[in-house]
Amino acid sequence: MRKTVPMMPFGERPSMLTLTAAGGLLLLVTLPWAVEVFGWLPDPFDIDFEPLEGASRAHWLGTTDAGTDVLAELAAGLRASSAFALLTAAFGLLMAFGAGLAGAMLPGCLRSLWARATDVVTAVPPILPLIALGAVLMPPAWANALLLASLLWAPSAKLINATALAEAGSGWFAASKRFGAGPWYLMRRHLLPAVAPLVPVVGLSIFRRAVFTEAALGFLGLADPTVRTLGGMMSQALQYYYLPEVWLRWLLPPVVALSLMMGLAMMLVTASGERATFGGRCVTWSKGLSKGEPGESGTFNEG
Protein backbone atom coordinates (compact mmCIF):
# COMPACT_ATOMS: atom_id res chain seq x y z
CA MET A 1 0.00 0.00 0.00
CA ARG A 2 1.24 3.45 -0.87
CA LYS A 3 2.38 5.47 2.13
CA THR A 4 1.74 9.16 2.70
CA VAL A 5 3.73 11.05 0.11
CA PRO A 6 5.04 14.48 1.03
CA MET A 7 4.43 17.02 -1.74
CA MET A 8 7.58 18.89 -0.76
CA PRO A 9 10.93 17.18 -1.28
CA PHE A 10 11.99 17.71 2.31
CA GLY A 11 10.32 15.41 4.76
CA GLU A 12 12.72 15.61 7.67
CA ARG A 13 14.64 18.40 9.37
CA PRO A 14 18.11 18.89 7.90
CA SER A 15 21.07 18.12 10.14
CA MET A 16 22.97 20.83 12.01
CA LEU A 17 25.96 20.32 9.69
CA THR A 18 23.77 20.90 6.61
CA LEU A 19 22.24 24.01 8.17
CA THR A 20 25.71 25.33 9.05
CA ALA A 21 26.91 24.70 5.48
CA ALA A 22 23.82 26.43 4.06
CA GLY A 23 24.29 29.38 6.42
CA GLY A 24 27.98 29.66 5.55
CA LEU A 25 27.30 29.61 1.82
CA LEU A 26 24.50 32.14 2.19
CA LEU A 27 26.86 34.42 4.13
CA LEU A 28 29.58 34.08 1.47
CA VAL A 29 27.07 35.00 -1.22
CA THR A 30 25.24 37.84 0.55
CA LEU A 31 27.90 39.54 2.68
CA PRO A 32 29.89 40.91 -0.31
CA TRP A 33 26.65 42.45 -1.65
CA ALA A 34 25.93 44.03 1.73
CA VAL A 35 29.45 45.46 1.67
CA GLU A 36 28.70 46.97 -1.73
CA VAL A 37 25.28 48.33 -0.75
CA PHE A 38 26.45 49.96 2.49
CA GLY A 39 29.76 51.17 1.02
CA TRP A 40 31.87 49.62 3.78
CA LEU A 41 34.89 49.18 1.51
CA PRO A 42 36.56 51.37 -1.13
CA ASP A 43 35.91 50.89 -4.85
CA PRO A 44 37.86 47.78 -6.00
CA PHE A 45 39.06 49.78 -9.02
CA ASP A 46 40.27 52.73 -6.94
CA ILE A 47 44.06 52.87 -7.53
CA ASP A 48 44.79 55.88 -5.33
CA PHE A 49 46.41 53.89 -2.51
CA GLU A 50 50.09 53.05 -1.96
CA PRO A 51 50.96 49.89 -4.00
CA LEU A 52 51.83 46.72 -2.05
CA GLU A 53 51.06 48.35 1.29
CA GLY A 54 50.88 45.93 4.23
CA ALA A 55 47.80 45.18 6.34
CA SER A 56 46.60 48.21 8.31
CA ARG A 57 43.43 49.59 9.94
CA ALA A 58 42.56 51.34 6.68
CA HIS A 59 43.28 48.28 4.51
CA TRP A 60 42.75 45.07 6.47
CA LEU A 61 44.41 42.95 3.79
CA GLY A 62 46.71 45.64 2.44
CA THR A 63 46.81 46.78 -1.17
CA THR A 64 47.71 45.21 -4.53
CA ASP A 65 50.59 46.10 -6.85
CA ALA A 66 48.19 48.46 -8.66
CA GLY A 67 47.27 50.23 -5.42
CA THR A 68 43.77 48.82 -4.98
CA ASP A 69 42.35 47.51 -1.68
CA VAL A 70 42.71 43.70 -1.46
CA LEU A 71 39.63 43.21 0.73
CA ALA A 72 37.53 45.30 -1.69
CA GLU A 73 38.81 43.14 -4.57
CA LEU A 74 37.99 39.98 -2.60
CA ALA A 75 34.43 41.19 -2.00
CA ALA A 76 34.08 42.13 -5.67
CA GLY A 77 35.44 38.71 -6.70
CA LEU A 78 32.93 36.93 -4.45
CA ARG A 79 30.10 39.05 -5.86
CA ALA A 80 31.13 38.27 -9.44
CA SER A 81 31.62 34.59 -8.66
CA SER A 82 28.29 34.12 -6.90
CA ALA A 83 26.34 36.16 -9.48
CA PHE A 84 27.87 34.17 -12.33
CA ALA A 85 27.26 30.84 -10.57
CA LEU A 86 23.65 31.71 -9.65
CA LEU A 87 22.91 32.81 -13.22
CA THR A 88 24.49 29.64 -14.63
CA ALA A 89 22.56 27.51 -12.12
CA ALA A 90 19.29 29.21 -13.13
CA PHE A 91 19.96 28.65 -16.85
CA GLY A 92 21.18 25.11 -16.15
CA LEU A 93 18.13 24.19 -14.06
CA LEU A 94 15.79 25.34 -16.84
CA MET A 95 17.73 23.41 -19.48
CA ALA A 96 18.21 20.24 -17.41
CA PHE A 97 14.59 20.00 -16.26
CA GLY A 98 13.24 21.02 -19.68
CA ALA A 99 15.37 18.46 -21.49
CA GLY A 100 14.97 15.72 -18.87
CA LEU A 101 11.18 15.94 -18.75
CA ALA A 102 10.87 16.38 -22.53
CA GLY A 103 13.02 13.26 -22.97
CA ALA A 104 10.65 11.29 -20.72
CA MET A 105 7.65 12.24 -22.88
CA LEU A 106 9.32 11.16 -26.16
CA PRO A 107 8.50 7.87 -27.91
CA GLY A 108 11.10 5.05 -27.76
CA CYS A 109 13.03 5.73 -30.98
CA LEU A 110 13.33 9.46 -30.33
CA ARG A 111 14.29 8.79 -26.71
CA SER A 112 17.30 6.82 -27.94
CA LEU A 113 18.30 9.78 -30.11
CA TRP A 114 17.81 12.05 -27.10
CA ALA A 115 20.12 9.82 -25.04
CA ARG A 116 22.86 9.95 -27.71
CA ALA A 117 22.54 13.75 -27.92
CA THR A 118 23.05 14.07 -24.16
CA ASP A 119 26.07 11.75 -24.46
CA VAL A 120 27.61 14.13 -27.00
CA VAL A 121 27.04 17.18 -24.76
CA THR A 122 28.45 15.30 -21.75
CA ALA A 123 31.63 14.55 -23.73
CA VAL A 124 32.36 18.21 -24.50
CA PRO A 125 34.85 19.64 -21.96
CA PRO A 126 32.99 22.83 -20.87
CA ILE A 127 36.14 24.87 -20.44
CA LEU A 128 37.20 24.54 -24.10
CA PRO A 129 34.37 26.44 -25.86
CA LEU A 130 34.64 29.09 -23.14
CA ILE A 131 38.38 29.38 -23.74
CA ALA A 132 37.94 29.50 -27.52
CA LEU A 133 35.22 32.13 -27.20
CA GLY A 134 37.16 34.11 -24.60
CA ALA A 135 40.28 34.10 -26.76
CA VAL A 136 38.44 35.77 -29.63
CA LEU A 137 35.55 37.77 -28.18
CA MET A 138 35.87 38.24 -24.39
CA PRO A 139 32.07 37.93 -24.06
CA PRO A 140 30.10 39.41 -21.14
CA ALA A 141 29.58 37.25 -18.04
CA TRP A 142 25.91 36.49 -18.82
CA ALA A 143 26.86 35.07 -22.24
CA ASN A 144 29.52 32.88 -20.60
CA ALA A 145 26.94 31.76 -18.03
CA LEU A 146 24.49 30.82 -20.78
CA LEU A 147 27.16 28.94 -22.73
CA LEU A 148 28.39 27.13 -19.61
CA ALA A 149 24.85 26.14 -18.64
CA SER A 150 24.28 24.80 -22.15
CA LEU A 151 27.32 22.53 -21.62
CA LEU A 152 26.50 21.41 -18.05
CA TRP A 153 22.84 20.43 -18.28
CA ALA A 154 23.30 16.97 -19.82
CA PRO A 155 24.33 14.76 -16.84
CA SER A 156 21.60 16.34 -14.69
CA ALA A 157 19.03 15.93 -17.48
CA LYS A 158 19.84 12.21 -17.54
CA LEU A 159 19.21 11.94 -13.80
CA ILE A 160 15.92 13.85 -14.11
CA ASN A 161 14.94 11.79 -17.13
CA ALA A 162 15.62 8.51 -15.29
CA THR A 163 13.56 9.66 -12.29
CA ALA A 164 10.70 10.79 -14.54
CA LEU A 165 10.79 7.51 -16.47
CA ALA A 166 10.66 5.54 -13.22
CA GLU A 167 7.58 7.55 -12.25
CA ALA A 168 6.04 7.08 -15.70
CA GLY A 169 6.46 3.31 -15.29
CA SER A 170 4.67 3.21 -11.95
CA GLY A 171 1.26 1.68 -11.39
CA TRP A 172 -0.48 4.85 -10.24
CA PHE A 173 0.82 6.73 -13.30
CA ALA A 174 -0.75 4.01 -15.51
CA ALA A 175 -3.94 4.21 -13.40
CA SER A 176 -4.14 7.99 -13.88
CA LYS A 177 -3.78 7.50 -17.62
CA ARG A 178 -6.53 4.88 -17.58
CA PHE A 179 -8.78 7.34 -15.79
CA GLY A 180 -8.24 9.73 -18.67
CA ALA A 181 -5.60 12.09 -17.27
CA GLY A 182 -4.12 14.39 -19.90
CA PRO A 183 -0.40 15.18 -20.41
CA TRP A 184 -0.60 18.42 -18.37
CA TYR A 185 -2.26 16.63 -15.43
CA LEU A 186 0.30 13.82 -15.57
CA MET A 187 3.13 16.35 -15.68
CA ARG A 188 1.72 18.46 -12.84
CA ARG A 189 0.58 15.68 -10.50
CA HIS A 190 3.12 12.94 -11.22
CA LEU A 191 6.28 13.91 -13.06
CA LEU A 192 6.98 17.33 -11.53
CA PRO A 193 6.53 16.17 -7.88
CA ALA A 194 8.73 13.15 -8.67
CA VAL A 195 11.63 15.24 -9.97
CA ALA A 196 11.16 18.20 -7.57
CA PRO A 197 13.56 16.76 -4.92
CA LEU A 198 16.31 16.98 -7.54
CA VAL A 199 16.09 20.79 -7.84
CA PRO A 200 18.60 21.53 -5.03
CA VAL A 201 20.93 18.69 -6.13
CA VAL A 202 21.06 19.86 -9.75
CA GLY A 203 21.12 23.57 -8.91
CA LEU A 204 23.95 23.25 -6.39
CA SER A 205 25.97 20.92 -8.66
CA ILE A 206 25.83 23.44 -11.49
CA PHE A 207 26.49 26.30 -9.05
CA ARG A 208 29.64 24.56 -7.80
CA ARG A 209 30.96 23.84 -11.28
CA ALA A 210 30.21 27.39 -12.37
CA VAL A 211 32.18 28.81 -9.42
CA PHE A 212 35.18 26.70 -10.40
CA THR A 213 34.91 27.45 -14.14
CA GLU A 214 34.60 31.20 -13.51
CA ALA A 215 37.65 31.10 -11.25
CA ALA A 216 39.56 29.06 -13.87
CA LEU A 217 38.67 31.54 -16.63
CA GLY A 218 39.76 34.43 -14.42
CA PHE A 219 42.99 32.61 -13.56
CA LEU A 220 43.71 32.02 -17.26
CA GLY A 221 43.07 35.72 -17.99
CA LEU A 222 39.90 35.08 -19.99
CA ALA A 223 37.34 36.77 -17.78
CA ASP A 224 35.82 40.14 -18.54
CA PRO A 225 38.66 42.59 -17.65
CA THR A 226 36.18 45.06 -16.17
CA VAL A 227 35.14 42.49 -13.54
CA ARG A 228 37.23 41.43 -10.54
CA THR A 229 37.33 37.62 -10.16
CA LEU A 230 38.80 35.30 -7.53
CA GLY A 231 40.84 33.51 -10.22
CA GLY A 232 42.13 36.81 -11.55
CA MET A 233 43.20 37.82 -8.03
CA MET A 234 45.09 34.56 -7.60
CA SER A 235 46.81 34.90 -10.95
CA GLN A 236 47.86 38.48 -10.14
CA ALA A 237 49.02 37.68 -6.61
CA LEU A 238 50.93 34.57 -7.76
CA GLN A 239 53.43 36.88 -9.48
CA TYR A 240 54.58 37.95 -6.01
CA TYR A 241 54.58 34.50 -4.39
CA TYR A 242 58.20 34.94 -3.32
CA LEU A 243 57.16 37.72 -0.90
CA PRO A 244 55.74 35.91 2.20
CA GLU A 245 53.93 38.99 3.48
CA VAL A 246 52.21 39.45 0.12
CA TRP A 247 50.98 35.90 -0.45
CA LEU A 248 49.65 35.65 3.07
CA ARG A 249 47.37 38.67 2.75
CA TRP A 250 46.74 38.75 -1.04
CA LEU A 251 47.04 35.22 -2.46
CA LEU A 252 45.67 33.17 0.42
CA PRO A 253 42.31 35.01 0.92
CA PRO A 254 40.91 34.24 -2.58
CA VAL A 255 42.21 30.64 -2.29
CA VAL A 256 40.38 30.18 1.02
CA ALA A 257 37.24 31.95 -0.24
CA LEU A 258 37.07 29.77 -3.37
CA SER A 259 37.69 26.57 -1.39
CA LEU A 260 35.01 27.53 1.15
CA MET A 261 32.46 28.33 -1.53
CA MET A 262 33.07 25.07 -3.39
CA GLY A 263 33.40 22.98 -0.23
CA LEU A 264 30.16 24.25 1.29
CA ALA A 265 28.34 23.79 -2.02
CA MET A 266 29.73 20.23 -2.17
CA MET A 267 28.44 19.48 1.33
CA LEU A 268 25.01 20.75 0.36
CA VAL A 269 25.02 18.72 -2.89
CA THR A 270 25.74 15.59 -0.88
CA ALA A 271 23.16 16.41 1.79
CA SER A 272 20.43 17.30 -0.73
CA GLY A 273 21.29 14.19 -2.75
CA GLU A 274 20.87 12.03 0.34
CA ARG A 275 17.54 13.69 1.08
CA ALA A 276 16.32 13.32 -2.50
CA THR A 277 17.12 9.61 -2.33
CA PHE A 278 16.31 8.71 1.25
CA GLY A 279 14.15 11.54 2.61
CA GLY A 280 11.71 12.26 -0.19
CA ARG A 281 9.23 10.26 -2.23
CA CYS A 282 11.76 7.75 -3.51
CA VAL A 283 12.00 5.97 -0.17
CA THR A 284 8.25 5.43 0.01
CA TRP A 285 8.15 3.93 -3.45
CA SER A 286 11.31 1.87 -3.53
CA LYS A 287 10.88 -0.88 -1.00
CA GLY A 288 14.36 -2.17 -1.77
CA LEU A 289 16.01 1.00 -0.53
CA SER A 290 17.03 1.04 3.06
CA LYS A 291 17.57 4.26 4.93
CA GLY A 292 21.25 5.12 5.08
CA GLU A 293 23.17 7.09 7.63
CA PRO A 294 23.85 10.69 6.66
CA GLY A 295 26.82 10.90 4.32
CA GLU A 296 26.85 7.18 3.79
CA SER A 297 25.56 6.89 0.29
CA GLY A 298 28.19 8.83 -1.60
CA THR A 299 25.91 8.64 -4.64
CA PHE A 300 25.95 12.40 -5.04
CA ASN A 301 29.53 12.94 -4.06
CA GLU A 302 30.56 13.47 -7.65
CA GLY A 303 29.12 16.96 -7.44
Next chain:
Amino acid sequence: MSEWRRVAARTGQFVVTLLVLVTLGWGFVHVLPGDAVVAMYASADIVMSDEVMRTMAETFAVPDLGTHLVRTLTLDWGTSFQGGSVTGLIAAALPHTLMLAALSGMASTVVGFALGAASAARRGTPTDRWLTTIAGALHGIPEMATGILLLLIFALGLGWLPAAGASTAFGDLTGSAALADRLSHLFLPWLTLFLTQLPSAFLVTRAVMLKAFDAPFMLTAAAKGANARRRARVHAARLALLPVLTRFAVRGALMLTGLIVVEAVFSYPGLGSLLMEALAMRDAPLVMGICTTSAVGVLVAGFVIDLLCMKLDPDAGRAP
Protein backbone atom coordinates in the same frame (compact mmCIF):
# COMPACT_ATOMS: atom_id res chain seq x y z
CA MET B 1 23.37 -8.34 -26.88
CA SER B 2 26.66 -10.14 -27.56
CA GLU B 3 29.94 -8.62 -26.47
CA TRP B 4 31.01 -7.92 -30.04
CA ARG B 5 27.76 -6.14 -30.84
CA ARG B 6 28.12 -4.03 -27.72
CA VAL B 7 31.69 -3.11 -28.71
CA ALA B 8 30.58 -2.32 -32.28
CA ALA B 9 27.69 -0.17 -31.00
CA ARG B 10 30.00 1.72 -28.63
CA THR B 11 32.57 2.22 -31.42
CA GLY B 12 29.88 3.60 -33.72
CA GLN B 13 28.72 5.94 -30.96
CA PHE B 14 32.33 7.09 -30.42
CA VAL B 15 32.83 7.85 -34.14
CA VAL B 16 29.53 9.76 -34.37
CA THR B 17 30.33 11.78 -31.22
CA LEU B 18 33.78 12.57 -32.60
CA LEU B 19 32.36 13.78 -35.91
CA VAL B 20 29.71 15.86 -34.14
CA LEU B 21 32.34 17.45 -31.88
CA VAL B 22 34.65 18.33 -34.76
CA THR B 23 31.72 19.71 -36.77
CA LEU B 24 30.50 21.74 -33.80
CA GLY B 25 34.01 23.14 -33.34
CA TRP B 26 34.05 24.22 -36.99
CA GLY B 27 30.55 25.68 -36.78
CA PHE B 28 31.47 27.51 -33.61
CA VAL B 29 34.37 29.32 -35.30
CA HIS B 30 32.23 29.90 -38.40
CA VAL B 31 29.38 31.70 -36.63
CA LEU B 32 31.61 33.99 -34.57
CA PRO B 33 31.41 37.61 -35.68
CA GLY B 34 34.56 39.09 -37.26
CA ASP B 35 37.61 37.01 -38.18
CA ALA B 36 41.12 36.28 -36.93
CA VAL B 37 42.55 39.40 -38.56
CA VAL B 38 39.95 41.63 -36.93
CA ALA B 39 40.53 39.87 -33.61
CA MET B 40 44.29 40.45 -33.85
CA TYR B 41 44.41 44.00 -35.11
CA ALA B 42 41.08 45.57 -34.14
CA SER B 43 42.54 47.16 -31.04
CA ALA B 44 46.03 47.81 -32.48
CA ASP B 45 47.20 51.21 -33.68
CA ILE B 46 47.98 49.82 -37.13
CA VAL B 47 46.34 50.87 -40.35
CA MET B 48 46.66 48.17 -42.99
CA SER B 49 46.02 48.53 -46.69
CA ASP B 50 43.06 46.70 -48.22
CA GLU B 51 45.42 44.38 -50.08
CA VAL B 52 47.26 43.36 -46.90
CA MET B 53 43.92 42.87 -45.13
CA ARG B 54 42.69 40.69 -48.00
CA THR B 55 45.86 38.58 -48.04
CA MET B 56 45.73 38.06 -44.27
CA ALA B 57 42.01 37.27 -44.34
CA GLU B 58 42.68 34.58 -46.99
CA THR B 59 45.58 33.17 -44.95
CA PHE B 60 43.54 32.88 -41.75
CA ALA B 61 40.18 32.11 -43.38
CA VAL B 62 38.10 29.29 -41.82
CA PRO B 63 38.09 26.39 -44.31
CA ASP B 64 34.90 24.69 -45.47
CA LEU B 65 33.62 21.77 -43.42
CA GLY B 66 35.07 19.05 -45.70
CA THR B 67 38.56 20.56 -45.60
CA HIS B 68 38.27 21.06 -41.84
CA LEU B 69 37.32 17.40 -41.30
CA VAL B 70 40.18 16.19 -43.52
CA ARG B 71 42.65 18.50 -41.76
CA THR B 72 41.50 17.32 -38.34
CA LEU B 73 41.68 13.66 -39.33
CA THR B 74 45.20 14.20 -40.72
CA LEU B 75 46.15 16.22 -37.58
CA ASP B 76 46.91 19.28 -39.68
CA TRP B 77 45.77 22.47 -37.97
CA GLY B 78 47.92 24.81 -40.07
CA THR B 79 50.61 27.22 -38.91
CA SER B 80 50.77 28.84 -35.50
CA PHE B 81 51.22 32.60 -35.27
CA GLN B 82 54.43 31.72 -33.43
CA GLY B 83 55.81 30.32 -36.67
CA GLY B 84 55.92 26.51 -36.28
CA SER B 85 53.25 24.03 -37.25
CA VAL B 86 50.43 23.63 -34.73
CA THR B 87 50.81 19.85 -34.85
CA GLY B 88 54.52 20.09 -33.98
CA LEU B 89 53.89 22.35 -31.00
CA ILE B 90 51.11 20.09 -29.71
CA ALA B 91 53.25 16.96 -30.22
CA ALA B 92 56.00 18.51 -28.08
CA ALA B 93 53.62 19.38 -25.22
CA LEU B 94 51.31 16.36 -25.32
CA PRO B 95 53.66 13.78 -23.66
CA HIS B 96 53.96 15.99 -20.56
CA THR B 97 50.18 16.29 -20.24
CA LEU B 98 49.57 12.60 -20.93
CA MET B 99 52.15 11.55 -18.34
CA LEU B 100 50.70 13.89 -15.72
CA ALA B 101 47.09 12.87 -16.42
CA ALA B 102 47.84 9.14 -16.61
CA LEU B 103 50.03 8.98 -13.48
CA SER B 104 47.64 11.02 -11.34
CA GLY B 105 44.57 9.22 -12.68
CA MET B 106 46.00 5.75 -12.10
CA ALA B 107 47.43 6.55 -8.66
CA SER B 108 44.25 8.22 -7.40
CA THR B 109 42.14 5.32 -8.70
CA VAL B 110 44.31 2.59 -7.16
CA VAL B 111 44.80 4.31 -3.80
CA GLY B 112 41.20 5.60 -3.64
CA PHE B 113 39.87 2.15 -4.47
CA ALA B 114 42.07 0.43 -1.86
CA LEU B 115 41.22 2.96 0.85
CA GLY B 116 37.51 2.96 -0.04
CA ALA B 117 37.34 -0.83 0.10
CA ALA B 118 39.25 -0.94 3.40
CA SER B 119 37.04 1.78 4.89
CA ALA B 120 33.83 0.04 3.82
CA ALA B 121 35.07 -3.23 5.33
CA ARG B 122 35.61 -1.33 8.63
CA ARG B 123 32.26 0.48 8.50
CA GLY B 124 31.50 2.56 11.58
CA THR B 125 34.99 2.24 13.11
CA PRO B 126 37.14 5.30 13.95
CA THR B 127 39.34 4.52 10.90
CA ASP B 128 36.30 4.64 8.63
CA ARG B 129 35.06 7.88 10.18
CA TRP B 130 38.45 9.57 9.89
CA LEU B 131 38.98 8.51 6.30
CA THR B 132 35.47 9.63 5.30
CA THR B 133 35.88 12.98 7.05
CA ILE B 134 39.26 13.66 5.42
CA ALA B 135 37.95 12.61 1.99
CA GLY B 136 34.86 14.81 2.42
CA ALA B 137 37.00 17.80 3.37
CA LEU B 138 39.44 17.28 0.49
CA HIS B 139 36.62 16.74 -1.98
CA GLY B 140 35.51 20.36 -1.85
CA ILE B 141 38.91 21.93 -2.51
CA PRO B 142 39.49 22.82 -6.16
CA GLU B 143 42.71 22.05 -8.05
CA MET B 144 43.62 25.71 -8.23
CA ALA B 145 43.58 26.12 -4.45
CA THR B 146 45.35 22.79 -3.75
CA GLY B 147 48.04 23.59 -6.32
CA ILE B 148 48.71 27.07 -4.94
CA LEU B 149 48.83 25.80 -1.33
CA LEU B 150 51.26 22.99 -2.25
CA LEU B 151 53.37 25.48 -4.19
CA LEU B 152 53.53 27.81 -1.21
CA ILE B 153 54.32 25.05 1.29
CA PHE B 154 56.71 22.73 -0.53
CA ALA B 155 58.35 25.01 -3.09
CA LEU B 156 58.35 28.39 -1.37
CA GLY B 157 58.13 27.62 2.36
CA LEU B 158 60.23 24.48 2.70
CA GLY B 159 62.13 24.76 -0.58
CA TRP B 160 62.07 20.99 -1.03
CA LEU B 161 60.74 20.91 -4.57
CA PRO B 162 61.00 23.09 -7.69
CA ALA B 163 58.15 25.54 -8.27
CA ALA B 164 57.91 25.54 -12.06
CA GLY B 165 58.84 23.79 -15.31
CA ALA B 166 59.50 20.15 -16.22
CA SER B 167 63.27 20.20 -15.72
CA THR B 168 66.04 22.48 -14.46
CA ALA B 169 66.90 25.02 -17.14
CA PHE B 170 70.52 24.70 -18.34
CA GLY B 171 70.95 21.92 -15.77
CA ASP B 172 72.93 19.76 -18.24
CA LEU B 173 71.96 16.64 -16.31
CA THR B 174 72.18 13.09 -17.65
CA GLY B 175 71.16 9.59 -16.60
CA SER B 176 69.63 9.08 -13.18
CA ALA B 177 70.25 12.71 -12.18
CA ALA B 178 68.15 13.90 -15.15
CA LEU B 179 65.41 11.41 -14.26
CA ALA B 180 65.39 12.54 -10.62
CA ASP B 181 65.26 16.15 -11.77
CA ARG B 182 62.25 15.47 -14.03
CA LEU B 183 60.45 13.51 -11.30
CA SER B 184 61.01 16.29 -8.77
CA HIS B 185 59.46 18.79 -11.20
CA LEU B 186 56.55 16.43 -11.88
CA PHE B 187 55.83 15.73 -8.21
CA LEU B 188 53.87 18.85 -7.18
CA PRO B 189 51.54 18.96 -10.26
CA TRP B 190 51.02 15.22 -9.84
CA LEU B 191 50.31 15.53 -6.12
CA THR B 192 47.79 18.32 -6.78
CA LEU B 193 45.80 16.21 -9.23
CA PHE B 194 46.19 13.10 -7.08
CA LEU B 195 44.79 14.84 -4.00
CA THR B 196 41.85 16.35 -5.90
CA GLN B 197 40.90 13.09 -7.65
CA LEU B 198 41.48 10.75 -4.70
CA PRO B 199 38.37 11.67 -2.64
CA SER B 200 35.88 10.86 -5.39
CA ALA B 201 37.50 7.44 -6.04
CA PHE B 202 37.44 6.75 -2.29
CA LEU B 203 33.84 7.90 -1.72
CA VAL B 204 32.45 6.08 -4.77
CA THR B 205 34.23 2.82 -3.86
CA ARG B 206 33.06 3.00 -0.25
CA ALA B 207 29.46 3.78 -1.22
CA VAL B 208 29.22 0.95 -3.77
CA MET B 209 30.90 -1.54 -1.42
CA LEU B 210 28.50 -0.67 1.40
CA LYS B 211 25.55 -1.30 -0.90
CA ALA B 212 27.14 -4.50 -2.19
CA PHE B 213 27.53 -5.88 1.36
CA ASP B 214 23.73 -5.89 1.68
CA ALA B 215 23.12 -7.43 -1.76
CA PRO B 216 21.67 -10.99 -2.04
CA PHE B 217 24.70 -12.30 -3.96
CA MET B 218 26.86 -11.64 -0.89
CA LEU B 219 24.56 -13.88 1.14
CA THR B 220 24.87 -16.53 -1.56
CA ALA B 221 28.67 -16.20 -1.45
CA ALA B 222 28.60 -16.59 2.33
CA ALA B 223 26.33 -19.64 2.01
CA LYS B 224 28.82 -21.17 -0.41
CA GLY B 225 31.54 -20.83 2.21
CA ALA B 226 33.40 -17.69 1.13
CA ASN B 227 34.92 -15.98 4.18
CA ALA B 228 34.48 -12.24 4.91
CA ARG B 229 37.80 -11.26 3.32
CA ARG B 230 37.05 -13.16 0.10
CA ARG B 231 33.52 -11.73 -0.05
CA ALA B 232 34.89 -8.21 0.30
CA ARG B 233 37.84 -8.59 -2.05
CA VAL B 234 36.43 -10.76 -4.80
CA HIS B 235 32.68 -10.13 -4.84
CA ALA B 236 32.05 -6.61 -3.52
CA ALA B 237 35.29 -5.02 -4.75
CA ARG B 238 34.71 -6.22 -8.30
CA LEU B 239 31.34 -4.54 -8.30
CA ALA B 240 32.87 -1.31 -6.98
CA LEU B 241 35.57 -1.23 -9.65
CA LEU B 242 33.13 -0.39 -12.45
CA PRO B 243 31.76 2.92 -11.07
CA VAL B 244 35.26 3.98 -10.06
CA LEU B 245 36.43 3.51 -13.65
CA THR B 246 33.32 4.97 -15.26
CA ARG B 247 33.71 8.15 -13.20
CA PHE B 248 36.60 8.96 -15.56
CA ALA B 249 34.34 8.54 -18.58
CA VAL B 250 31.64 10.71 -17.01
CA ARG B 251 33.88 13.32 -15.42
CA GLY B 252 36.78 13.30 -17.93
CA ALA B 253 35.49 16.44 -19.59
CA LEU B 254 35.37 18.24 -16.23
CA MET B 255 38.76 16.90 -15.09
CA LEU B 256 40.35 18.57 -18.11
CA THR B 257 39.68 22.00 -16.58
CA GLY B 258 41.66 20.98 -13.50
CA LEU B 259 44.52 19.66 -15.62
CA ILE B 260 44.79 22.91 -17.59
CA VAL B 261 44.74 24.99 -14.42
CA VAL B 262 47.34 22.83 -12.63
CA GLU B 263 49.73 23.10 -15.58
CA ALA B 264 49.22 26.86 -15.56
CA VAL B 265 49.91 27.10 -11.79
CA PHE B 266 53.17 25.13 -12.05
CA SER B 267 54.15 26.38 -15.54
CA TYR B 268 54.39 22.71 -16.48
CA PRO B 269 55.07 22.62 -20.23
CA GLY B 270 52.04 20.56 -21.27
CA LEU B 271 48.97 21.47 -23.29
CA GLY B 272 47.65 23.75 -20.52
CA SER B 273 50.74 25.95 -20.52
CA LEU B 274 50.83 25.94 -24.33
CA LEU B 275 47.20 27.04 -24.25
CA MET B 276 48.10 29.93 -21.94
CA GLU B 277 50.80 31.05 -24.38
CA ALA B 278 48.41 30.70 -27.31
CA LEU B 279 45.76 32.72 -25.49
CA ALA B 280 48.21 35.47 -24.60
CA MET B 281 49.14 35.79 -28.32
CA ARG B 282 45.52 35.30 -29.50
CA ASP B 283 46.96 32.43 -31.58
CA ALA B 284 43.62 31.14 -32.95
CA PRO B 285 44.96 28.11 -34.94
CA LEU B 286 46.92 26.88 -31.91
CA VAL B 287 43.96 27.44 -29.55
CA MET B 288 41.67 25.46 -31.87
CA GLY B 289 44.29 22.71 -32.28
CA ILE B 290 44.74 22.34 -28.51
CA CYS B 291 40.99 22.42 -27.86
CA THR B 292 40.32 19.75 -30.52
CA THR B 293 43.18 17.55 -29.27
CA SER B 294 41.95 17.83 -25.68
CA ALA B 295 38.35 17.06 -26.61
CA VAL B 296 39.42 14.05 -28.68
CA GLY B 297 41.69 12.91 -25.82
CA VAL B 298 38.76 13.00 -23.39
CA LEU B 299 36.59 11.06 -25.87
CA VAL B 300 39.26 8.42 -26.50
CA ALA B 301 39.85 7.98 -22.75
CA GLY B 302 36.11 7.53 -22.21
CA PHE B 303 35.92 5.05 -25.07
CA VAL B 304 38.82 2.94 -23.77
CA ILE B 305 37.35 2.94 -20.25
CA ASP B 306 33.97 1.89 -21.63
CA LEU B 307 35.58 -1.07 -23.42
CA LEU B 308 37.45 -1.98 -20.23
CA CYS B 309 34.22 -1.84 -18.25
CA MET B 310 32.51 -4.16 -20.74
CA LYS B 311 35.28 -6.68 -20.07
CA LEU B 312 35.01 -6.30 -16.30
CA ASP B 313 31.22 -6.19 -16.05
CA PRO B 314 30.10 -9.51 -14.56
CA ASP B 315 26.71 -9.12 -16.29
CA ALA B 316 28.20 -8.46 -19.74
CA GLY B 317 26.49 -10.61 -22.33
CA ARG B 318 24.04 -12.05 -19.82
CA ALA B 319 21.49 -9.29 -19.98
CA PRO B 320 18.38 -10.08 -21.99
